[in-house]
Amino acid sequence: MSVANRSSAPAVTRRAQARLGIVLVIPVMIMVVVFFLIPMGNALYYSVVDFDGLNPNPPFVGAENFIRMFTDPRMWHALSNNFIWIVVGTAAPMIIGILVAMLLWSVQRGSVTYRLAFFLPYVLPGVAIGIVWGWIYDPVNGLLNEVLRAVGLGDLAKGWLGDPATALYAVLVTAIWAGTGFAIVIFLSALRNVDIDLVDAARIDGANSGERLWFIVLPQIMPVFLMVLTLTLVGGFSVFDIIFIMTGGGPAEATNVLGTYSYTNAFQLNNISYGTTLALLITVLSVPVAILLNRLQRRHSLQGTSV
Amino acid sequence: MTGLTEGAIRLTEHEGRPQRRTAGRSKAAGQVARHVVLIAMAIFTLVPVMLVISTTFKTPEDVRINPFGLFTSFSFQNIIDAWTVGRFSDYLFNSILLSVPSTLLVIAISTMAGYAFARLPFPGRTFLFYLVVLGLLVPFFTFMIPLYFQLRSIGLLDTLPGAILVLTSTGISFGTFFMRAFFAELPVEFEQSARVDGASEWQIFARVMLPLVGSGIGALTVFTFLANWNNFLVPLLYLPSGEFRPLTAGLYMFTGGRTLDVGPLAAGTLITILPVIVLFIVLQRQVTQGFISGAVKG
Numbered sequence: 001m002s003v004a005n006r007s008s009a010p011a012v013t014r015r016a017q018a019r020l021g022i023v024l025v026i027p028v029m030i031m032v033v034v035f036f037l038i039p040m041g042n043a044l045y046y047s048v049v050d051f052d053g054l055n056p057n058p059p060f061v062g063a064e065n066f067i068r069m070f071t072d073p074r075m076w077h078a079l080s081n082n083f084i085w086i087v088v089g090t091a092a093p094m095i096i097g098i099l100v101a102m103l104l105w106s107v108q109r110g111s112v113t114y115r116l117a118f119f120l121p122y123v124l125p126g127v128a129i130g131i132v133w134g135w136i137y138d139p140v141n142g143l144l145n146e147v148l149r150a151v152g153l154g155d156l157a158k159g160w161l162g163d164p165a166t167a168l169y170a171v172l173v174t175a176i177w178a179g180t181g182f183a184i185v186i187f188l189s190a191l192r193n194v195d196i197d198l199v200d201a202a203r204i205d206g207a208n209s210g211e212r213l214w215f216i217v218l219p220q221i222m223p224v225f226l227m228v229l230t231l232t233l234v235g236g237f238s239v240f241d242i243i244f245i246m247t248g249g250g251p252a253e254a255t256n257v258l259g260t261y262s263y264t265n266a267f268q269l270n271n272i273s274y275g276t277t278l279a280l281l282i283t284v285l286s287v288p289v290a291i292l293l294n295r296l297q298r299r300h301s302l303q304g305t306s307v
Numbered sequence: 308m309t310g311l312t313e314g315a316i317r318l319t320e321h322e323g324r325p326q327r328r329t330a331g332r333s334k335a336a337g338q339v340a341r342h343v344v345l346i347a348m349a350i351f352t353l354v355p356v357m358l359v360i361s362t363t364f365k366t367p368e369d370v371r372i373n374p375f376g377l378f379t380s381f382s383f384q385n386i387i388d389a390w391t392v393g394r395f396s397d398y399l400f401n402s403i404l405l406s407v408p409s410t411l412l413v414i415a416i417s418t419m420a421g422y423a424f425a426r427l428p429f430p431g432r433t434f435l436f437y438l439v440v441l442g443l444l445v446p447f448f449t450f451m452i453p454l455y456f457q458l459r460s461i462g463l464l465d466t467l468p469g470a471i472l473v474l475t476s477t478g479i480s481f482g483t484f485f486m487r488a489f490f491a492e493l494p495v496e497f498e499q500s501a502r503v504d505g506a507s508e509w510q511i512f513a514r515v516m517l518p519l520v521g522s523g524i525g526a527l528t529v530f531t532f533l534a535n536w537n538n539f540l541v542p543l544l545y546l547p548s549g550e551f552r553p554l555t556a557g558l559y560m561f562t563g564g565r566t567l568d569v570g571p572l573a574a575g576t577l578i579t580i581l582p583v584i585v586l587f588i589v590l591q592r593q594v595t596q597g598f599i600s601g602a603v604k605g
Contacts, residue, residue, distance in 0.1 A: 013502065013508075014428070016507070016508045017426075017427045017428060017429070017508055018427065018428065018429035018430065019429075019508075020423070020427055020508040020509055020512065021423040021427030021428065021429035021432065022423075022429050024419040024420060024422060024423035024427070024512075025419070025420045025423045025424070025429075025435060027415075027416045027419065027420070028416050028417070028419070028420035028439060028479055028483055029435060029438075029439075031416065031472075031475065031476050031479055032438055032439055032442060032476075032479070032480075034476075035454065035472065035473060035476030036441075036442050036445075036450065036476065036480075037438070038457060039450035039451075039453040039454040039457055040445065040449070040450050040453075042450070042453035042456070042457065043449060043450050043452070043453045045453075046452070046453060053456065100345070100348065103341050103344060103345055104345065106341075107338075107341065107342070107345070110342075112591075113349075114345050114349055115595070116587075116588065116591055117349040117352050117353055118348070118349065118352055119587075119591075119594075119595060120352070120353070120356065120584065120587060121352060121355075123533050123537075123583055123587050123594065124356075124537070124580055124583060124584075125536070125537035125539065125554075125555050125558075125579060125580065125583065126537065126539065126555075127537075127539045127555045127556075127558045127559050127579070128359070128555075128558065128576045128579050128580050129355070130562075131558065131562060131572060131576055132355040132356075132358055132359055132576065133355065134562075135358060135362070135374070135375050135569070136355065136358070136375075138374075138375065141373070141374060141375055142375060143354070143358065143375050146375070146376075177352070177355070181352070185595055234444070237446070238446030238447075238448070240446070240448050240540075241539070241540065245539075245559065245562075259446075259448055262448065262452075263448065266452045267452075267544075272452060272456075275452055276452050276453065279446075279448055279449045279450075279451075279452065280449060282446060282448075282449060283445050283446065283449045286444070286446065287444050287445065290444050291444075
């Protein structure tokens with residue numbers, strides 16, 4: 001922020017600035033209070049009462065919703081799915097993203113076209129993505145089964161979203177397909193700042209491409225790497241849309257995560273208080289991770305590595 | 308292709324130096340292999356989009372027999388069905404009705420707040436900025452349930468203004484954060500000289516500083532419009548009667564019909580993603596730059 005020398009400004013200017021500043025932030029603050037802070041406060045309130053959506057004075061139940069939550073095997077199952085989602089859904093886009101970005105790094109012709117192709121899924125609406133991938137996974141004549149039959153692996157053909165053993169991973173593949181382009185494009189823009197002479201020097205010294213990536217490139221793009229890590233990790237905790245659209249948490253809760261379990265409780269089973277408590281758990285889990293990774297990222301940036 | 312010519316040029320350049328020649332040849336081969344991998348990945352990435360286009364333009368009979376075979380027949384029937392029977396013309400109109408005002412609101416609110424947080428010291432500024440940024444960390448569905456009852460109690464549930472305001476609220480945290488970064492980068496000299504010339508603080512903001520962040524506003528506009536266009540949870544939850552149902556929520560409701568309606572469903576999907584794809588290709592620089600700087604400036 002470039003406010004350091006502002007203190008020398010005359011008092012009249014400072015007052016005028018403060019006045020305009022307050023006026024300019026009034027709209028955003030009204031929006032934040034009405035559409036974020038008040039509902040957040042109500043979420044906390046719902047978690048300590050038993051609200052059915054109708055009763056204006058719901059009875060106070062203390063920690064009951066929380067006790068129920070921590071003794072609920074379905075919650076633990078959903079949470080374990082969240083962890084699978086976070087680990088696979090973070091690692092895969094990061095690894096594929098850095099590898100493809102490295103491939104694209106020295107490509108001159110067509111690099112814009114590739115970038116467009118890879119990034120396109122990221123801007124598509126989740127509903128459309130869910131519908132198309134539903135066709136790809138179709139049990140009868142889905143594209144995936146057709147391909148498997150064509151290469152002689154027809155025995156493996158199945159309803160990928162209908163089988164509890166594969167459903168979660170099928171949705172994960174869709175999410176990875178949709179999200180990797182973001183990692184590719186960001187990594188590629190970070191690679192532009194990498195000192196190419198260092199990479200060439202390492203090549204002459206006999207470092208293979210894996211070593212060059214690990215020892216030379218990765219340290220230089222670390223802040224960006226951590227930033228993408230933060231975004232995908234936090235996105236992993238709060239995953240909801242794509243699972244809700246593709247399976248709704250089924251079959252037999254096989255793809256249930258905290259988000260879909262919370263939604264089912266609140267809007268289908270009318271357990272509004274319990275659904276809200278589950279949603280709060282996600283926030284409590286994800287916010288510290290986000291702050292921690294953000295700190296780490298700041299420290300790397302301050303060391304003057306890149307960006 | 309470039310790899311090949313590049314390698315060839317290098318070969319002629321280093322004629323008579325055998326060790327260099329093999330290096331050039333293996334480099335060319337490396338370039339070809341690189342393009343093969345990249346093209347394969349690009350095809351894999353684009354197949355789902357191809358599938359939508361292919362199924363949309365099949366004849367209804369062909370959809371019934373062979374719904375997902377690529378480009379086996381041609382007809383506009385599915386588009387016509389989706390547009391008329393499937394009500395996708397209404398949905399398209401509602402999508403515009405929801406996305407355009409909410410995008411304009413996000414831009415106006417975020418630009419003002421971004422400027423204030425970047426360049427106008429006032430009491431409590433840091434604290435208020437943290438409150439705004441907190442909205443970036445907390446997932447929407449943490450408070451979407453209480454928000455439903457809140458909107459119901461103030462009479463905004465199932466109304467166009469209600470949905471527009473909620474859509475706006477989902478974009479302002481990022482928008483403020485994003486615009487603040489743009490304003491913070493501008494040199495102090497501009498506002499100082501304007502102040503010497505007797506400009507008021509408002510004039511400095513509106514006449515001097517605002518025109519300098521045009522690229523930021525452009526990127527944020529595209530980004531926000533796409534996010535609002537693609538949002539399906541807000542209309543699904545807060546417009547339950549379906550009177551103002553946009554494309555995304557319309558598609559979601561349509562999926563209940565299952566396999567029978569694959570043709571019109573594909574057409575509806577195409578109607579939904581076509582504006583996104585066109586916008587993305589035409590304004591690709593703004594889109595990718597918006598995403599990148601939005602992420603990196605953090």
